[in-house]
Amino acid sequence: MTTRKNTLSATKYLALVVFSLFIALPDSPLLAGPGIDQEVFKYAGMALDLGARPYTDIFDHKPPLIYLITAFSDNFGIWGFWLFERIAVGLTAIAFYTWLKNNKFPARFGLALAFLIFLDFPGISGGGGMTRTFTGCTNFLTFLVISSSLRRKYFYAGILLGLTFMLQQNEVLPAIAWLGGWWLLRKDLDIAGLVKRTGLLFLGSLVPVVPILLFVLAKGAFSDFVEQAFLFNFEYIQSDDSLYERVIIVLKGCILMGLAPALLFLAVAIGSTYFYHLKYLNKSEGGGFKSSRLLWCCALALLFQFITASVSGKFYGHYFIGVLPILVLIFAISLKEIDGFQISRFVTPVVLVVFLATAIPSDFYFKAFDSSVQAVSQFAKEPVYEASNDDYVAYLKPLEGQTGQLFIFRNTSQLHLNTYFKIVSPTKYIYTHLYNMIPGWDTDGTLFTQLIEDVKSKKTFYILDYSSISPIRPDLQLKWDSFISANYDQVRLMPDGGILFKIKEGQKLQVAVR
Incomplete structure (x- = not known):
């Protein structure tokens, strides 16, 4: 018993x-x-x-x-x-x-x-x-x-x-x-x-x-x-x-x-x-x-x-x-x-x-x-989470493990690309949606200026930019657009509306591998 x-x-x-x-x-x-x-x-x-x-x-x-x-x-x-x-x-x-x-x-x-x-x-x-x-x-x-x-x-x-x-x-x-x-x-x-x-x-x-x-x-x-x-x-x-x-x-x-x-x-x-x-x-x-x-x-x-x-x-x-x-x-x-x-x-x-x-x-x-019902037929296929990286493999796979070579702007969800390809962001300020969430956040733009300086100093190779569909504060958006046009070329408009930019030819790439 x-x-x-x-x-x-x-x-x-x-x-x-x-x-x-x-x-x-x-x-x-x-x-x-x-x-x-x-x-x-x-x-x-x-x-x-x-x-x-x-x-x-x-x-x-x-x-x-x-x-x-x-x-x-x-x-x-x-x-x-x-x-x-x-x-x-x-x-x-x-x-x-x-x-x-x-x-x-x-x-x-x-x-x-x-x-x-x-x-x-x-x-x-x-x-x-x-x-x-x-x-x-x-x-x-x-x-x-x-x-x-x-x-x-x-x-x-x-x-x-x-x-x-x-x-x-x-x-x-x-x-x-x-x-x-x-x-x-x-x-x-x-x-x-x-x-x-x-x-x-x-x-x-x-x-x-x-x-x-x-x-x-x-x-x-x-x-x-x-x-x-x-x-x-x-x-x-x-x-x-x-x-x-x-x-x-x-x-x-x-x-x-x-x-x-x-x-x-x-x-x-x-x-x-x-x-x-x-x-x-x-x-x-x-x-x-x-x-x-x-x-x-x-x-x-x-x-x-x-x-x-x-x-x-x-x-x-x-x-x-x-x-x-x-x-x-x-x-x-x-x-x-x-x-x-x-x-x-x-x-x-x-x-x-x-x-x-x-x-x-x-x-x-x-x-x-x-x-849950669909999951039965999904087991033999690629997991949805992994499949979300497919559009980026050709671009980011060569940079896997290289610190500072990918920055995601205005889309926190896409940080999964940094995680998946083991690329540490060039700046600590990855949470840019705080400008929308918190009244009075970074009113003088000091943090935003530091963000741009961090990206500059790392000579970041790729930037995935969503500010065209999720713009930041007007004064900061102007500063960001100026920085992008001076230093980056557009590579591709991604299916979800993000724009992939690559550092302009002639820029010396600084790569730090951990």
Whole structure:
């Protein structure tokens, strides 16, 4: 009997891993072309592998852990980063299933599947590979660890908090809110114990934070890190909107993304659980205090997840990745409390109905399903991600591995060419869309002047320019056009509207091979 149970559990674990791969197949290199933010992360990882310094040679405002992940993943080719993310998500789903099993929750496997579906929710996941996908996992694991009976659980939770902070600083807020609720709702709140647990959290957080910061320091990039990776990115938030106005923007965004049915379901789940708790559980021994406590903690985490998005002033896509796993946890707790109604057998249909109800408005789910079906015939062909490089092989293959010989202007997505051909950009300023995103960015044009000087000094051989279809600020566009006409000849108008320029004949090419 024991052997049979172990085999069944192992089968379910394997099924969760397989499902985590399948559900993200539409976002894999097999079926998806280059992303946007993901390409910055992958490029940075490739550049680090070739000896570049984070923040000093690559400008971005994210903490460094995502770059270390992509640097490791770069060793496994175009599939490396996607597989790393899928392993992280699959292991989190297994941890959730184990937690549900240890705490005797009903419908454990269905709930773990729901976690995977919601974490990879079409239209919100951002095509995968986002920092918030990883923090969605680390925060969720923090919730599970703290509410478990593990020894040294506060130390482990601290490690997870440190990982979250080194991935996306502001995403620690929901986890801290959850922890605060867990402590404050204890029946036996004692200050000495609180101090001890806080100390363990702090010590645990140092485990990932200290080595990562030492790595940045050893690279001589610490001052650039402090300047660029601002705490909570507050320096990047330049808006005249009040916090109230930002909250309203976020709520409108929820409606636009089809999240309203899920939030309505959340309200019904919490309300019905508390009704059942008041009517029945107070008659039973022990009551439902732990479940009530968990629900309050989830509600706090959810509130701070929305505050995190509101402070950023963003209301779309991956800014809400952390919301959906919390909804699954609330559903799981509610289901356990009201299982007297024998509804656990309907978990899978309910999950699918909620999922479809939220996905139908955007039609993302059906497109994703369509892509998954097509994948069966795609395996024998060239992966879509790799095929996106085909138009450039004849030009860029001879420059493979040569630092500074390709610059992509005004199309972050095309950084995949630098990554694929192992060509470090001539300038750290690869994120030129910031001129559109952030009011007041580089008002005096100092950074843009430095960008041009960097390209000049490297005698960059090819420039792929998208400013004709995505122009920059008029004064800077004029400066850029002048630079191009004086130093480069047009080679080809690419199918996607980009123009490939080659350095003019007679210019002495400076090539630095790493």
